[in-house]
Amino acid sequence: MTAGYDPHAFEPFAVTVDLAVFTVRAGALHVLLIRRGQEPYAGTWALPGGFVLPRESAETAARRELAEETGLAPGVVAALHLEQLRTYSDPDRDPRMRVVSVAFTALVPDMPEPAAGGGGDADRARWVPVGEAAAPGADPGPGSDPGPGSDPGVGSGLAFDHAVILADARERVGSKLEYTCLASAFCPPEFTLGELQAVYETVWDTALDRPNFRRKVLATPGFVEAVPGAARLTGGRGKPAALYRPGPATTLHPPLLRPSEGPTR
Numbered sequence: 001m002t003a004g005y006d007p008h009a010f011e012p013f014a015v016t017v018d019l020a021v022f023t024v025r026a027g028a029l030h031v032l033l034i035r036r037g038q039e040p041y042a043g044t045w046a047l048p049g050g051f052v053l054p055r056e057s058a059e060t061a062a063r064r065e066l067a068e069e070t071g072l073a074p075g076v077v078a079a080l081h082l083e084q085l086r087t088y089s090d091p092d093r094d095p096r097m098r099v100v101s102v103a104f105t106a107l108v109p110d111m112p113e114p115a116a117g118g119g120g121d122a123d124r125a126r127w128v129p130v131g132e133a134a135a136p137g138a139d140p141g142p143g144s145d146p147g148p149g150s151d152p153g154v155g156s157g158l159a160f161d162h163a164v165i166l167a168d169a170r171e172r173v174g175s176k177l178e179y180t181c182l183a184s185a186f187c188p189p190e191f192t193l194g195e196l197q198a199v200y201e202t203v204w205d206t207a208l209d210r211p212n213f214r215r216k217v218l219a220t221p222g223f224v225e226a227v228p229g230a231a232r233l234t235g236g237r238g239k240p241a242a243l244y245r246p247g248p249a250t251t252l253h254p255p256l257l258r259p260s261e262g263p264t265r
Contacts, residue, residue, distance in 0.1 A: 013098035017062040018049035018162065020085070020103065020169030022203075023111040023127065024186045029202050030127040031166060032114065033158075034069045037123030040095050041159035045133070047166065049101070050120060058084075058102040069122040071115020080106050083176075085169055093161045101160075105169040107176060107203070109185045133158065134166060174204050179255040181223055184246040190227050192241040193217060194234060204258050216256055222249025 021032040033045045050065040052058055059082060067077045085103040093099060114125035158166065177183050183199040184191070197213045200206075217223055224244040231240035 011098065013100060014094075015052045015058070016049055016094075016099055016101040017052060017058050017065060018047045018088075018101050018103045018160075018165055019062055019066055019082070020047055020105040020166055021066070021080070021111070022105070022107045022130070022169070022173055023109060024199060024202055025111075025127060027198065027202060029130045029170075029205075031130050031133050031169075032070060032111075033126060033128045033133060034118055034122035035124035036121060036159055037118065038121040044157070044159045045128070046159035047103075047162045048122070048125070052102075059104070062102075062104045065120065068120040069118055070125040071117070071119055072112065076112060080108060082106050083172070085165070085172055088161055088165060090161065101165075103165050103169065105172055107173040107182060130166070130170060134163065134170075174258065177203055178257050179252050181246065181249055181252060184224065190230060190243045190245050192232055192234060192243060193224075194241060196224070196244070200256075206259060208259070220249070220252050220254070220256065222247040223252060 019032075023030055023032075032048060034048050035045050036042055048066050048069045050061070050069070052061040056064070062082055063077050063080070066072065066080075067074055082104040083106060085105045087100060087102055089100045091098060093101070111127070113127070116125070117123065118125040157163065177200060183196060183203070186199045187195050193214050194210070196217065197208055197210065200213070201208055223246075225247045227243040227245055230243040232243055234241045
């Protein structure tokens with residue numbers, strides 16, 4: 001211990017981690033939630049997370065808690081690219097004691113179903129459409145009610161300050177699509193520009209102008225590559241749409257910016 005330093009002169013507090021993990025399922029943006037099995041907020045839906053142990057880093061704790069509470073396979077959790085979002089330190093954010101949380105976020109394709117029973121201090125885990133997770137009065141969806149009186153539903157409000165974390169995380173992943181090629185990971189190996197546009201519209205919750213989107217995508221070096229001679233009928237009476245595959249680029253120059261104002265989907 002450093003001479004002259006008294007650790008008891010400072011009130012102790014805890015450090016936790018929270019994770020906002022997103023994916024696109026059935027054409028809608030989903031977030032992974034757990035239902036708390038312990039107080040505080042027992043029976044309330046929340047983001048996965050928990051306390052950082054004395055000898056582990058925040059990122060190590062995030063991966064451990066995610067695996068424990070959702071039952072996702074260790075290989076799946078280890079492969080996630082977690083991005084640190086920000087620190088949440090309101091003195092009253094946790095009714096137990098002073099708790100500072102380090103939040104992480106990720107937007108990943110092809111995520112499996114979590115274990116239905118959850119684990120750790122979670123008694124349930126599932127993917128929930130972001131609109132339901134964030135909207136008052138929403139219901140967590142079919143198959144999520146284990147019995148009468150035991151599930152208040154997502155619309156009862158997320159635990160702690162997780163609604164704030166969720167909103168911040170959604171804004172971050174939306175920004176990520178502006179400057180990376182991540183959107184193509186949510187498309188089939190060969191896709192139409194309409195399918196790629198649908199990913200952007202889903203994550204951004206904004207309708208995009210089709211000709212303008214097409215022009216920007218094709219003008220961005222390395223974003224997509226045409227599949228020679230390939231086309232797919234996409235409905236209607238128009239001609240088959242050309243197919244593309246992901247190009248070699250990992251970042252977008254120039255970035256594909258969200259409309260500053262525009263219609264929501």
